[in-house]
Amino acid sequence: xxxxxxxxxxxxxxxxxxxxxxxxxxxxxxxxxxxxxxxxxxxxxxxxxxxxxxxxxxxxxxxxxxxxxxxxxxxxxxxxxxxxxxxxxxxxxxxxxxxxxxxxxxxxxxxxxxxxxxxxxxxxxxxxxxxxxxxxxxxxxxxxxxxxxxxxxxxxxxxxxxxxxxxxxxxxxxxxxxxxxxxxxxxxxxxxxxxxxxxxxxxxxxxxxxxxxxxxx
Numbered sequence: 001x002x003x004x005x006x007x008x009x010x011x012x013x014x015x016x017x018x019x020x021x022x023x024x025x026x027x028x029x030x031x032x033x034x035x036x037x038x039x040x041x042x043x044x045x046x047x048x049x050x051x052x053x054x055x056x057x058x059x060x061x062x063x064x065x066x067x068x069x070x071x072x073x074x075x076x077x078x079x080x081x082x083x084x085x086x087x088x089x090x091x092x093x094x095x096x097x098x099x100x101x102x103x104x105x106x107x108x109x110x111x112x113x114x115x116x117x118x119x120x121x122x123x124x125x126x127x128x129x130x131x132x133x134x135x136x137x138x139x140x141x142x143x144x145x146x147x148x149x150x151x152x153x154x155x156x157x158x159x160x161x162x163x164x165x166x167x168x169x170x171x172x173x174x175x176x177x178x179x180x181x182x183x184x185x186x187x188x189x190x191x192x193x194x195x196x197x198x199x200x201x202x203x204x205x206x207x208x209x210x211x212x213x214x215x216x217x
Contacts, residue, residue: 034214035212036214038211038212039061044079046082047080047082048082049079049201052064052066060207060208061207061208062206062207063204063205063206065203065205070203072202075111075112075113077201078114079201080108081196081197085194085195085197085213088163088214089161090106090163090164090211091210092160092211094208095206096123096125096206096207097205098154100205101204102124102200102204103121104123105118105197105199106120107164107196108197108198109192114198118191118198121160121162123200124137125151125154127154129149130149132146132149137151137173138151143186146171146179147178152174158173159173160173167182168181
């Protein structure tokens, strides 16, 4: 009987220690601002795609289009999270080549049709364009253009900080807030409050790096 009690005590202690260690490991994943990296720097764990997205050094995710690929309605080729997100701050960097094109999709409700079931913040080579619209870089597609053109020339890294909180969508590009959208008063008022995050495959080279997220209550 004493042996069984001793074994039970040792087992419970080991379980408690393991739980504590795992909790500490999970806490290490968060940075001082509460953000968690969305890529592990090694592979595409946590994401789904049939496109040719590859992991490169320095936490870079790169799209290398295959010969013959074209167009943008290849939703399975987008790279999409396993998990759905509602309220969050998404922070990332991106760059493109001349005439580059991609997009950050959020709260996607239907993986067979990202465009009509989610929100897209545009990525496009529109540096220097005056009076940018909803389809230019920084715009929310089909909704509103950026308040100013903040995208850098092709080949340079840009940074998005995108906040989705209930009925509000804010976009900061390269340190300047360019979107402050009240969703219920926009063309996106019927979109879901929770969904997948995706990066668009337009069959044009695109790079993302340091992608991290902080979920909000």
